[in-house]
Amino acid sequence: MTTATEVEPPTENQLRVLVAIAEHYAEHGCGPTTRELMAALGFASTNSVTCHLRPLAKRKLIEWRPAKNGGRSPVRNIVITAIRDATKQAAAEYLSTLKGA
Numbered sequence: 196m197t198t199a200t201e202v203e204p205p206t207e208n209q210l211r212v213l214v215a216i217a218e219h220y221a222e223h224g225c226g227p228t229t230r231e232l233m234a235a236l237g238f239a240s241t242n243s244v245t246c247h248l249r250p251l252a253k254r255k256l257i258e259w260r261p262a263k264n265g266g267r268s269p270v271r272n273i274v275i276t277a278i279r280d281a282t283k284q285a286a287a288e289y290l291s292t293l294k295g296a
Contacts, residue, residue, distance in 0.1 A: 205251065211236060212247045213256065216275055226273040248273065 205213065215235045219227040229241045229248070238244055252259045258274040 203254075205254070205256065206247075209247050209251055212244070212251065213275065216257065216273055217278070220275070220278055226275070229273070232273070 212232065215232055216227060219225075219231065219235070227235070229244045232238075232244045233241050236244070248257065248259050251257045255276055258276060258279065
C-alpha cells in the first residue's frame with residue numbers, strides 16, 4: 196500500500212501505453228493521437244485509450260489535453276513528461292554552445 200505522498204506505479208496496460216507513446220516519438224518525432232494509440236495497441240475505441248491516459252496524466256508521467264472534437268483532429272496532444280524535459284535540456288545546452296562559439 197502507498198502513502199499519500201507516494202505514487203503508485205503504472206499498471207501493466209499503462210506501461211504498454213507509455214511504450215507505445217515512446218515508440219511513436221522515436222519513429223515520428225512527435226506524440227501520437229489517441230486514434231493512433233488505439234490502432235497501435237489494438238484497443239476497440241479511443242475511450243479505452245483515454246481510460247489509461249487519465250491516470251498517467253494524474254501521475255504526471257504524461258501531459259495530455261483531450262481534443263475538444265472527439266479525437267478526430269491530428270493534434271499531437273500526448274507528451275511524455277521526461278521526453279519533453281530532456282528535449283528542453285538538450286536544446287538549452289545546444290544554444291549555450293552556440294553562444295559560447
